[in-house]
Amino acid sequence: xxxxxxxxxxxxxxxxxxxxxxxxxxxxxxxxxxxxxxxxxxxxxxxxxxxxxxxxxxxxxxxxxxxxxxxxxxxxxxxxxxxxxxxxxxxxxxxxxxxxxxxxxxxxxxxxxxxxxxxxxxxxxxxxxxxxxxxxxxxxxxxxxxxxxxxxxxxxxxxxxxxxxxxxxxxxxxxxxxxxxxxxxxxxxxxxxxxxxxxxxxxxxxxxxxxxxxxxxxxxxxxxxxxxxxxxxxxxxxxxxxxxxxxxxxxxxxxxxxxxxxxxxxxxxxxxxxxxxxxxxxxxxxxxxxxxxxxxxxxxxxxxxxxxxxxxxxxxxxxxxxxxxxxxxxxxxxxxxxxxxxx
Amino acid sequence: xxxxxxxxxxxxxxxxxxxxxxxxxxxxxxxxxxxxxxxxxxxxxxxxxxxxxxxxxxxxxxxxxxxxxxxxxxxxxxxxxxxxxxxxxxxxxxxxxxxxxxxxxxxxxxxxxxxxxxxxxxxxxxxxxxxxxxxxxxxxxxxxxxxxxxxxxxxxxxxxxxxxxxxxxxxxxxxxxxxxxxxxxxxxxxxxxxxxxxxxxxxxxxxxxxxxxxxxxxxxxxxxxxxxxxxxxxxxxxxxxxxxxxxxxxxxxxxxxxxxxxxxxxxxxxxxxxxxxxxxxxxxxxxxxxxxxxxxxxxxxxxxxxxxxxxxxxxxxxxxxxxxxxxxxxxxxxxxxxxxxxxxxxxxxxxxxxxxxxxxxxxxxxxxxxxxxxxxxxxxxxxxxxxxxxxxxxxxxxxxxxxxxxxxxxxxxxxxxxxxxxxxxxxxxxxxxxxxxxxxxxxxxxxxxxxxxxxxxxxxxxxxxxxxxxxxxxxxxxxxxxxxxxxxxxxxxxxxxx
Numbered sequence: 100x101x102x103x104x105x106x107x108x109x110x111x112x113x114x115x116x117x118x119x120x121x122x123x124x125x126x127x128x129x130x131x132x133x134x135x136x137x138x139x140x141x142x143x144x145x146x147x148x149x150x151x152x153x154x155x156x157x158x159x160x161x162x163x164x165x166x167x168x169x170x171x172x173x174x175x176x177x178x179x180x181x182x183x184x185x186x187x188x189x190x191x192x193x194x195x196x197x198x199x200x201x202x203x204x205x206x207x208x209x210x211x212x213x214x215x216x217x218x219x220x221x222x223x224x225x226x227x228x229x230x231x232x233x234x235x236x237x238x239x240x241x242x243x244x245x246x247x248x249x250x251x252x253x254x255x256x257x258x259x260x261x262x263x264x265x266x267x268x269x270x271x272x273x274x275x276x277x278x279x280x281x282x283x284x285x286x287x288x289x290x291x292x293x294x295x296x297x298x299x300x301x302x303x304x305x306x307x308x309x310x311x312x313x314x315x316x317x318x319x320x321x322x323x324x325x326x327x328x329x330x331x332x333x334x335x336x337x338x339x340x341x342x343x344x345x346x347x348x349x350x351x352x353x354x355x356x357x358x359x360x361x362x363x364x365x366x367x368x369x370x371x372x373x374x375x376x377x378x379x380x381x382x383x384x385x386x387x388x389x390x391x392x393x394x395x396x397x398x399x400x401x402x403x404x405x406x407x408x409x410x411x412x413x414x415x416x417x418x419x420x421x422x423x424x425x426x427x428x429x430x431x432x433x434x435x436x437x438x439x440x441x442x
Numbered sequence: 443x444x445x446x447x448x449x450x451x452x453x454x455x456x457x458x459x460x461x462x463x464x465x466x467x468x469x470x471x472x473x474x475x476x477x478x479x480x481x482x483x484x485x486x487x488x489x490x491x492x493x494x495x496x497x498x499x500x501x502x503x504x505x506x507x508x509x510x511x512x513x514x515x516x517x518x519x520x521x522x523x524x525x526x527x528x529x530x531x532x533x534x535x536x537x538x539x540x541x542x543x544x545x546x547x548x549x550x551x552x553x554x555x556x557x558x559x560x561x562x563x564x565x566x567x568x569x570x571x572x573x574x575x576x577x578x579x580x581x582x583x584x585x586x587x588x589x590x591x592x593x594x595x596x597x598x599x600x601x602x603x604x605x606x607x608x609x610x611x612x613x614x615x616x617x618x619x620x621x622x623x624x625x626x627x628x629x630x631x632x633x634x635x636x637x638x639x640x641x642x643x644x645x646x647x648x649x650x651x652x653x654x655x656x657x658x659x660x661x662x663x664x665x666x667x668x669x670x671x672x673x674x675x676x677x678x679x680x681x682x683x684x685x686x687x688x689x690x691x692x693x694x695x696x697x698x699x700x701x702x703x704x705x706x707x708x709x710x711x712x713x714x715x716x717x718x719x720x721x722x723x724x725x726x727x728x729x730x731x732x733x734x735x736x737x738x739x740x741x742x743x744x745x746x747x748x749x750x751x752x753x754x755x756x757x758x759x760x761x762x763x764x765x766x767x768x769x770x771x772x773x774x775x776x777x778x779x780x781x782x783x784x785x786x787x788x789x790x791x792x793x794x795x796x797x798x799x800x801x802x803x804x805x806x807x808x809x810x811x812x813x814x815x816x817x818x819x820x821x822x823x824x825x826x827x828x829x830x831x832x833x834x835x836x837x838x839x840x841x842x843x844x845x846x847x848x849x850x851x852x853x854x855x856x857x858x859x860x861x862x863x864x865x866x867x868x869x870x871x872x873x874x875x876x877x878x879x880x881x882x883x884x885x886x887x888x889x890x891x892x893x894x895x896x897x898x899x900x901x902x903x904x905x906x907x908x909x910x911x912x913x914x915x916x917x918x919x920x921x922x923x924x925x926x927x928x929x930x931x932x933x934x935x936x937x938x939x940x
Contacts, residue, residue, distance in 0.1 A: 303807050
């Protein structure tokens with residue numbers, strides 16, 4: 100028997116040139132496609148408009164997705180779980196409105212911000228509770244909480260915009276400050292991206308999200324506490340969204356109850372473009388950030404080309420459709436190539 | 443003789459990218475014969491069947507039906523040529539009635555706006571009557587697996603098939619249900635229908651079929667008349683090498699340790715089983731036998747906290763263990779190898795490496811951070827020790843064959859260094875060669891001190907592998923057999939409640 104096993108050892112793993120295989124891996128990476136599209140758009144735009152390749156333009160594009168990008172990171176983990184959170188728009192609004200009201204009532208802005216953040220974590224916990232203990236579908240649960248929280252925003256603001264010009268400069272620094280010429284928002288975003296990408300790839304805790312999303316039953320049978328994983332992903336998603344809201348509050352110095360409408364769609368679409376799957380088990384931070392980068396790149400480009408602003412939403416929908424179609428066709432070709440007959 | 447040839451394929455080639463699945467495959471099916479096709483996983487059986495059924499087109503080669511050359515471009519055309527397929531995994535719509543499933547393509551093609559349901563149910567009843575007692579109005583999801591299979595057969599018959607392909611039909615059937623299936627097949631045969639029967643079970647092939655074709659590596663190895671050969675020869679042709687004793691040697695009951703290392707007492711869940719108690723001695727493989735539905739998997743799952751229980755105690759080496767969650771069970775070293783590897787055992791869209799690490803990330807991580815070199819080493823070790831055939835540890839699990847997937851599942855369980863393993867149908871749907879390897883691995887584990895409870899519905903496997911056998915019947919203990927009493931007859935008696 101051991102002789103039989105030895106014979107198989109030679110043929111079990113095909114040796115590959117390591118350098119070539121790394122190159123091949125990069126080529127096959129989902130992200131490569133998006134990077135190529137981004138580069139293509141940049142090249143086209145640099146010819147189409149003289150303003151495109153200016154620092155001002157580039158900074159403006161990056162600023163736009165730097166804060167929403169934090170929400171996209173949370174949504175990526177949610178999609179890897181195989182779940183969905185369509186309450187992020189409302190949560191982000193709430194994390195501007197609640198701290199604003201608390202601050203205007205005389206509380207220190209930092210404590211107000213913290214309170215807002217904690218409130219968002221609690222909302223995430225509520226979402227998580229209904230999904231795990233009550234057994235509701237994430238879509239329905241977050242649809243419901245979206246309404247509840249958005250309603251709360253309107254109640255708190257009575258429908259009008261709250262102005263926060265009394266915010267101290269130290270707090271406003273979050274949204275308006277610069278670190279050796281680069282906006283703090285962008286620096287903060289880069290730090291968050293690096294940390295979350297690392298954690299998603301390396302920590303055991305987040306690896307369990309992949310297992311749960313890929314096959315919940317198999318995860319359970321492997322000893323993973325599936326309920327716990329789901330619960331904390333909902334908390335994480337809401338928490339990251341809350342953080343984004345605080346940053347927006349510091350940047351715009353105001354809070355309005357209709358902020359963030361449509362955020363969930365942008366977040367989900369960005370993550371899907373970046374390689375996350377609605378059915379779970381797949382996704383990367385880097386890919387999702389590329390997704391939202393592409394979105395804002397196209398939006399800004401359309402503006403530079405003097406295209407009517409109303410075409411924005413049309414363009415976003417079109418990009419999403421094209422990107423996932425390209426991906427889907429690629430997947431079909433890949434699965435036929437690696438087909439192995441199993442009787 | 444040539445008028446009798448119902449179906450003939452000549453020189454069929456089929457490649458998927460770099461993999462050549464079929465290489466000049468040729469084969470003939472006669473009218474009114476049951477023709478078995480056997481071969482290891484990867485031999486090309488499914489690919490050949492899929493080509494005949496119109497799911498793929500061959501790269502080259504010819505197909506003749508009743509002497510006429512045909513091109514089967516899609517399943518629709520296959521249907522028109524009278525080819526029916528009863529799949530291994532039931533291909534019916536579960537939320538739709540039996541009659542609608544049977545006549546689905548007819549309803550589709552019908553230009554009329556409405557469906558005459560009364561007529562539909564009547565016609566369905568007529569077709570079902572000689573096969574089994576099934577109500578055509580019932581939803582397919584409410585039927586037992588064997589009845590679902592009958593519906594698939596009825597579907598093939600409703601299209602007046604001349605050729606019916608059965609793919610591993612008895613994999614999910616009990617002995618009794620398999621017998622009814624054989625009766626149906628024999629009747630179909632007597633009506634002149636040609637039947638292609640794909641199976642890994644030699645006993646069935648030899649009792650049911652007239653001829654057998656052996657495939658290996660996409661080629662025809664040989665076609666033989668059943669009465670001119672035996673299972674040993676066929677297995678050797680399939681594998682291409684001599685397979686010695688089919689099962690590894692059991693432990694010597696006179697010299698081995700009689701020490702009890704594991705015991706369960708009075709396990710009941712109030713629904714599927716009651717008062718189940720048995721013990722496991724050091725180094726032994728304990729069989730848990732019974733008919734499908736006897737409650738064996740449920741007992742094992744309850745012990746490992748994957749299912750609820752209303753009473754029951756677990757003892758390991760004399761001391762009581764309280765298991766409140768699957769995680770705790772794994773921590774105590776008591777693990778369950780699921781019979782359903784695809785839906786409950788493996789992460790099909792993740793890599794081999796990730797699959798193996800899933801049960802104990804602690805093995806490959808330091809302070810909560812997964813260390814790539816540790817994970818790679820662990821995976822590498824198991825790929826070598828279990829002989830997992832793959833093109834690399836980052837390969838997606840879905841592209842491995844059934845036998846190799848099962849090995850990955852076993853590897854996953856072994857990462858926790860289990861003390862007791864409940865193996866539920868560990869060789870289901872796996873070819874003879876891989877089966878043999880897994881059997882040897884199981885015996886090796888037992889010899890090394892891991893307690894093994896082997897749940898299997900395949901009697902030869904129970905008889906060949908187990909040192910003692912506990913038999914269950916409808917949720918209760920029916921008996922325990924040892925030594926000479928471990929034979930198929932005795933076990934079936936106990937399993938049937940006799």
